[in-house]
Amino acid sequence: MSTHDRLKQLFDQNHGYLRRKQAVEAGIDPQLLTAWVNDGQAERVQPGLYRDTEAPAITNESLIEVALRVPIAVVCLRSALAFHELGTISPAEIDLAIPNKSRTPTVHYPPVKFYYFSAKVYRFGIQHHDAGPAVLKIYSPEKTLADLLYYKNKLGTDVFTEGLQAYMRRPGANPFEVMEAARVRRVQRQMRTYLEALV
Numbered sequence: 001m002s003t004h005d006r007l008k009q010l011f012d013q014n015h016g017y018l019r020r021k022q023a024v025e026a027g028i029d030p031q032l033l034t035a036w037v038n039d040g041q042a043e044r045v046q047p048g049l050y051r052d053t054e055a056p057a058i059t060n061e062s063l064i065e066v067a068l069r070v071p072i073a074v075v076c077l078r079s080a081l082a083f084h085e086l087g088t089i090s091p092a093e094i095d096l097a098i099p100n101k102s103r104t105p106t107v108h109y110p111p112v113k114f115y116y117f118s119a120k121v122y123r124f125g126i127q128h129h130d131a132g133p134a135v136l137k138i139y140s141p142e143k144t145l146a147d148l149l150y151y152k153n154k155l156g157t158d159v160f161t162e163g164l165q166a167y168m169r170r171p172g173a174n175p176f177e178v179m180e181a182a183r184v185r186r187v188q189r190q191m192r193t194y195l196e197a198l199v
Contacts (some may be wrong), residue, residue: 146181
């Protein structure tokens with residue numbers, strides 16, 4: 001098998017994405033990746049991360065690229081709300097949570113907004129969604145609502161209330177889980193008021 005074919009196979013095995021490190025570990029000269037970029041066969045989506053331009057499009061491509069670039073980040077707030085289809089908002093940037101005191105990662109594209117959560121708040125409510133080349137870490141709908149209530153003065157009350165109303169209309173909506181997330185965020189009194197108004 002030629003080096004070109006081996007590189008193509010590596011891209012295919014990773015759903016169209018490949019890290020420079022993976023190519024090196026497979027014994028492929030990284031200059032071949034540069035040649036592919038120059039020829040339009042691949043694009044450099046992040047430092048050290050490449051995408052085969054002939055690979056089929058995949059769902060949540062921007063979230064996947066962020067997950068590959070910043071594994072510690074958890075999709076939160078408006079972006080998590082959109083992922084769970086609990087609102088009409090389509091944020092211009094991806095909201096990401098990272099632990100307090102973490103170094104802010106450099107992400108050139110897509111546009112991102114980092115939020116710094118305490119250890120307890122950061123760990124609570126993380127869901128893992130298999131998305132081909134990456135596993136997306138996204139907060140649960142209940143945790144997302146609690147976070148939105150906490151940030152309502154910054155992001156707008158309407159974003160939170162629309163999300164809560166959409167959530168409560170869903171089969172299987174669980175106000176107790178919403179309240180548990182609100183307790184972690186220390187917004188349980190406010191959350192109870194909103195829930196009682198809906199019930």
